[in-house]
Amino acid sequence: MVVRTHLSNAALDRLFHALADTTRRDIVTRLLGGEDASVSTLAARYDMSFAAVQKHVAVLEEAGLVTKRPQGRERIVRGNPKQLAHARALLQQLEQLWIARFSQLDAILAEPRPPQE
Amino acid sequence: MVVRTHLSNAALDRLFHALADTTRRDIVTRLLGGEDASVSTLAARYDMSFAAVQKHVAVLEEAGLVTKRPQGRERIVRGNPKQLAHARALLQQLEQLWIARFSQLDAILAEPRPPQE
DNA sequence: ATAACGTACAACCGAATGGTTGTACGTACT
DNA sequence: AGTACGTACAACCATTCGGTTGTACGTTAT
Numbered sequence: 001m002v003v004r005t006h007l008s009n010a011a012l013d014r015l016f017h018a019l020a021d022t023t024r025r026d027i028v029t030r031l032l033g034g035e036d037a038s039v040s041t042l043a044a045r046y047d048m049s050f051a052a053v054q055k056h057v058a059v060l061e062e063a064g065l066v067t068k069r070p071q072g073r074e075r076i077v078r079g080n081p082k083q084l085a086h087a088r089a090l091l092q093q094l095e096q097l098w099i100a101r102f103s104q105l106d107a108i109l110a111e112p113r114p115p116q117e
Numbered sequence: 118m119v120v121r122t123h124l125s126n127a128a129l130d131r132l133f134h135a136l137a138d139t140t141r142r143d144i145v146t147r148l149l150g151g152e153d154a155s156v157s158t159l160a161a162r163y164d165m166s167f168a169a170v171q172k173h174v175a176v177l178e179e180a181g182l183v184t185k186r187p188q189g190r191e192r193i194v195r196g197n198p199k200q201l202a203h204a205r206a207l208l209q210q211l212e213q214l215w216i217a218r219f220s221q222l223d224a225i226l227a228e229p230r231p232p233q234e
Numbered sequence: 235a236t237a238a239c240g241t242a243c244a245a246c247c248g249a250a251t252g253g254t255t256g257t258a259c260g261t262a263c264t
Numbered sequence: 265a266g267t268a269c270g271t272a273c274a275a276c277c278a279t280t281c282g283g284t285t286g287t288a289c290g291t292t293a294t
Contacts, residue, residue: 009139016137019208021252022126033214040270052253054271059251073261073270081215088208091136091201097150098198138282157240169283171241176281190240190291 003082003089011064015087018063023048024056028065031079038074120199120206128181132204135180140165141173145182148196155191 007015018024023046030045031037043053057077060066064083068075124132135141140163147162148154160170174194177183181200185192 009142012142013137013139016133017251020130020133020137022130023252025126025129029211029214032211032218034218038270048252049254050271051255051273054273055252075271079215081212084208084212084215088205088212091205091208094146094149095198095201095205097146098196098201101149101151134281140282155240165282166284167241168243168285171243172282187241192241 003085005086005089005093007086007090012087012090014063015065015083018059018065019087021056021059023053024060027053027056027060027077028079028084031066031077032081032084036076036078038071038076039068040074042077120202122203122206122210124203124207129204129207131180132182132200135176135182136204138173138176140170141177144170144173144177144194145196145201148183148194149198149201153193153195155188155193156185157191159194 019028026046027042030042035041039054039057040050042057043050046053057066057068061068065080067078067080069078070076136145143163144159147159152158156171156174157167159174160167163170174183174185178185182197184195184197186195187193
């Protein structure tokens with residue numbers, strides 16, 4: 001999957017920060033792997049107050065990892081794999097940078113006379 | 118690149134938290150893409166105190182994204198692409214979860230009688 | 235030997251984080 | 265109509281974060 005990553009630094013900060021919490025990672029895991037759940041259904045699974053889970057969902061939503069759609073008195077939370085792909089794409093980009101450097105080092109080592117100036 | 122992701126939740130928290138800062142992402146970008154740099158060389162590039170950059174490097178180091186090796190009075194900072202791969206692997210895993218779910222939904226829609234019980 | 239450099243580390247500060255409880259309000263059930 | 269449910273939101277609290285300055289100490293250069 002190829003993903004163009006032109007998210008702002010602030011958006012990336014929010015995105016990675018959202019992923020930097022075990023409870024939040026667990027929430028997106030559940031959401032991506034099957035269950036579309038209301039906030040209270042999600043909250044029931046964790047050993048903390050409803051409000052705390054509500055805040056976690058809000059963080060995920062602001063990061064774009066999750067969307068909420070109203071349905072009756074409930075809010076159904078759905079995972080958003082696109083934003084996840086953005087994060088992965090950036091990491092892959094960084095790895096690629098490393099690989100490029102590495103192969104360049106290889107070339108330098110293979111070529112005894114470096115083509116400088 | 119296939120990466121087995123068996124990092125503790127705490128380690129993943131540290132990893133993603135380290136990536137959730139523009140300055141720190143910039144540091145790893147520089148390190149992976151060419152320059153092995155001392156802490157002060159790095160610090161010179163940013164509009165903040167040496168100590169602040171030092172702290173950022175420390176966060177990256179605790180997350181395993183970077184290593185420091187002493188060389189004379191300097192500490193040379195190097196990027197560690199392996200840890201980056203761990204983060205990417207986890208995201209890919211989550212995306213895969215979504216894809217699996219999606220194809221299962223496809224199957225359910227294609228098969229009018231769901232194979233339940 | 236002395237001065238300059240590179241680093242480590244502590245103390246401090248304001249803002250953000252992750253949690254709590256309490257209140258308010260729309261929706262659904264009886 | 266009244267009660268229970270699901271959500272939103274504010275206020276509060278302890279801790280962490282991202283930054284600062286200052287001090288100490290080993291290494292390099294003069």
